[in-house]
Amino acid sequence: MGAERRHATADDESPLFFESSRETLFGLVTHPTAPPVGTALVVLTGAGQWMCAGRNGISVRICRAVAGAGFHAMRFDYHGLGDSTGTIGALDLDEPQVEDVEAATNALRRQGIERFVLMGTCFGARTALSSAARIPGVQAVAMGAIPIKDLNIAHVTSDRLSRGWSRGSYVRRILRPSAIPRMFNAHRRQFYRRVLRAKWQAFRSRDAQEATSHGGEDRWVSRVFLDDLETVIERGVKMLFVLGTADDSCDKFQRARRWRLGEALERAGSLAEVAIVEGSVHGLTSIPIQDEFTELLDGWLCGLGGAVGLGTTHDHRHSRMVTTQEGALDP
Amino acid sequence: MSLTMDEHAPVQASWVETSTGIREMASFFGSASERLFGVMHIPPAAPSGGVVVCSPLYAEFARNYRREVLLGRALAERGIAVQRFHYRGSGHSDGQPGAMTFASMVGDAAAAVDRLVEETGVRRVAFVATRWAALVAAAAAARYDSPLSLWQPSADSRTYFLEVFRAKQFLEMVFRAKQLLEMKGKTADQSSVGTLMDELRRSECLDIAGYPIRLAMFESAEGRTLLEELGTRTRPILLVQMSRSRQLSAGYAVLTAQLEGAGFRVETRIVPGGDGWWFPRRGRDREQDPAADVAALLGATTEWLTRSLVGEGS
Numbered sequence: 001m002g003a004e005r006r007h008a009t010a011d012d013e014s015p016l017f018f019e020s021s022r023e024t025l026f027g028l029v030t031h032p033t034a035p036p037v038g039t040a041l042v043v044l045t046g047a048g049q050w051m052c053a054g055r056n057g058i059s060v061r062i063c064r065a066v067a068g069a070g071f072h073a074m075r076f077d078y079h080g081l082g083d084s085t086g087t088i089g090a091l092d093l094d095e096p097q098v099e100d101v102e103a104a105t106n107a108l109r110r111q112g113i114e115r116f117v118l119m120g121t122c123f124g125a126r127t128a129l130s131s132a133a134r135i136p137g138v139q140a141v142a143m144g145a146i147p148i149k150d151l152n153i154a155h156v157t158s159d160r161l162s163r164g165w166s167r168g169s170y171v172r173r174i175l176r177p178s179a180i181p182r183m184f185n186a187h188r189r190q191f192y193r194r195v196l197r198a199k200w201q202a203f204r205s206r207d208a209q210e211a212t213s214h215g216g217e218d219r220w221v222s223r224v225f226l227d228d229l230e231t232v233i234e235r236g237v238k239m240l241f242v243l244g245t246a247d248d249s250c251d252k253f254q255r256a257r258r259w260r261l262g263e264a265l266e267r268a269g270s271l272a273e274v275a276i277v278e279g280s281v282h283g284l285t286s287i288p289i290q291d292e293f294t295e296l297l298d299g300w301l302c303g304l305g306g307a308v309g310l311g312t313t314h315d316h317r318h319s320r321m322v323t324t325q326e327g328a329l330d331p
Numbered sequence: 332m333s334l335t336m337d338e339h340a341p342v343q344a345s346w347v348e349t350s351t352g353i354r355e356m357a358s359f360f361g362s363a364s365e366r367l368f369g370v371m372h373i374p375p376a377a378p379s380g381g382v383v384v385c386s387p388l389y390a391e392f393a394r395n396y397r398r399e400v401l402l403g404r405a406l407a408e409r410g411i412a413v414q415r416f417h418y419r420g421s422g423h424s425d426g427q428p429g430a431m432t433f434a435s436m437v438g439d440a441a442a443a444v445d446r447l448v449e450e451t452g453v454r455r456v457a458f459v460a461t462r463w464a465a466l467v468a469a470a471a472a473a474r475y476d477s478p479l480s481l482w483q484p485s486a487d488s489r490t491y492f493l494e495v496f497r498a499k500q501f502l503e504m505v506f507r508a509k510q511l512l513e514m515k516g517k518t519a520d521q522s523s524v525g526t527l528m529d530e531l532r533r534s535e536c537l538d539i540a541g542y543p544i545r546l547a548m549f550e551s552a553e554g555r556t557l558l559e560e561l562g563t564r565t566r567p568i569l570l571v572q573m574s575r576s577r578q579l580s581a582g583y584a585v586l587t588a589q590l591e592g593a594g595f596r597v598e599t600r601i602v603p604g605g606d607g608w609w610f611p612r613r614g615r616d617r618e619q620d621p622a623a624d625v626a627a628l629l630g631a632t633t634e635w636l637t638r639s640l641v642g643e644g645s
Contacts, residue, residue: 009366009425010342010359010368010423010424010425011342011359011363011366013359013423014342014344015342015343015344015357015358015359015368016344017344017345017346017357024346026357028423049393050393050394050396050397051393051396051397051422053417053422053423055390055393055541055542056428056541056542056543057421057422057423057428060422060423081397082396082397082400083355083357083370083400085348283541285540285541286538286540286541287538287541287543288538289541290541
């Protein structure tokens with residue numbers, strides 16, 4: 001972050017309630033502490049965050065930091081979460097909360113802001129992309145650890161999972177902290193055993209590699225994700241993908257570039273930047289990653305220049321990462 | 332429903348649920364140099380009492396957040412005004428996380444009481460607190476002679492921070508296992524509680540799943556116990572154990588006996604839930620708690636608070 005900037009404080013923020021369908025959503029608008037550029041950054045929370053401050057208040061920090069560069073910023077609770085009303089059930093990645101984002105941008109329009117940059121990680125990233133494909137006025141979208149494969153665990157059989165899960169992802173899944181309590185559940189143990197058995201059979205028949213990629217095609221990549229991406233490219237929206245080397249989503253993203261995703265990114269040209277950072281961006285579960293992600297986002301945002309109303313090119317610096325179309329690591 | 336955004340007071344916004352008349356007001360308040368963020372739930376008629384909610388810290392803050400929102404709404408329906416707030420250095424409030432201490436948190440709880448009393452005129456205030464915040468609420472409640480409802484409280488700071496350190500150890504263990512199984516090369520050594528303590532004292536901050544445990548906070552909490560923070564004036568206490576077990580845990584049985592021995596009137600309830608304070612479920616399981624678990628928690632708490640605040644009158 002630029003040292004000369006004055007970061008916003010609570011005195012520069014306005015809480016607000018606004019309507020989305022039949023629910024009342026809660027959000028906070030951060031007002032710029034520098035001459036306003038007329039663009040608002042809307043921060044979207046990922047799955048596992050139950051209110052819009054984000055892990056260790058990262059969303060608050062981001063909003064207050066970009067205010068120093070002349071941006072408005074907004075963070076809000078989806079319906080059923082945080083201080084909003086309603087209930088929220090199981091989330092599907094291919095059904096992001098676009099209505100809530102639209103309600104948030106409409107609330108900002110009522111304050112005279114017409115240009116938006118959306119950002120989010122994980123589920124928030126998918127919501128940001130889908131919203132950018134549907135909501136007018138979105139100039140750019142930043143996505144951290146975007147999952148490109150839809151998770152619909154309740155609806156697929158263990159056999160399908162055995163193909164969809166790589167060995168690595170199976171190991172990661174059963175070692176997730178949240179999976180440990182499930183091991184005490186007999187049904188869940190049986191489920192994991194079924195997946196493991198099917199996986200083993202696939203492995204023995206030397207089918208594992210093909211099974212992982214469904215015969216060398218990208219059918220495992222979310223159609224919703226690809227369709228949204230192509231719409232966003234057609235709209236000329238700038239994009240930043242931030243991937244973490246320790247994340248499943250990074251491997252999948254890189255693998256999927258062999259097919260339609262790669263073609264789309266090529267077509268996007270300079271509209272799309274892919275940044276790869278060391279560690280896990282998913283959930284922003286370490287303080288260094290939070291700092292790096294914030295700095296990266298800030299640099300990209302300020303580097304957007306005229307697209308978001310910034311007259312001059314700000315110091316656009318990415319630390320410990322490289323931005324490439326190939327996504328190669330080059331610290 | 333009606334929405335308002337107070338143009339002359341930009342740090343405040345409210346909405347009214349038209350079917351119940353309950354107003355929710357989000358605002359920044361407190362010292363001009365470091366504002367506190369809070370949400371107040373105000374019943375349509377003059378409230379019969381007030382409740383201040385002291386949230387837990389770190390990952391537990393987010394984990395418990397929705398329960399506290401729903402508690403605020405449930406109590407307001409019963410005619411009780413509720414003030415929830417974020418400590419300075421956390422959530423939407425101003426302040427640096429590194430400056431948070433036990434004393435600053437108790438001060439923030441007192442500021443929340445002032446705010447509630449000033450806005451609603453309530454004459455009796457109770458506290459609801461979760462986990463380690465029970466000690467904060469106990470210290471604040473001692474000033475107001477307030478009843479306390481404690482959700483899965485920590486009996487002392489030592490036990491709480493040991494649990495936090497174990498969370499880090501567990502995360503390290505999972506990470507190491509992943510590295511080994513995926514053959515991603517050399518793994519770091521497993522930390523012991525002793526080495527974590529050394530690291531905290533050396534670097535003044537321990538990163539646990541993206542949450543900073545600061546030395547200032549740790550030292551300010553050192554040696555504190557719930558019993559001592561409660562003070563000597565006896566008051567009613569509700570201890571809520573959140574667990575799948577239907578039996579009061581040995582630790583809570585001892586704590587209850589200690590509190591009763593000190594003259595406090597203690598009631599205990601056991602409600603389902605409370606698992607995964609540091610390791611929440613993710614993905615499709617984002618619906619954080621089964622509705623029945625939350626209903627049991629809120630039911631037990633609102634019934635007891637209504638009885639303590641309204642039944643005994645002020």
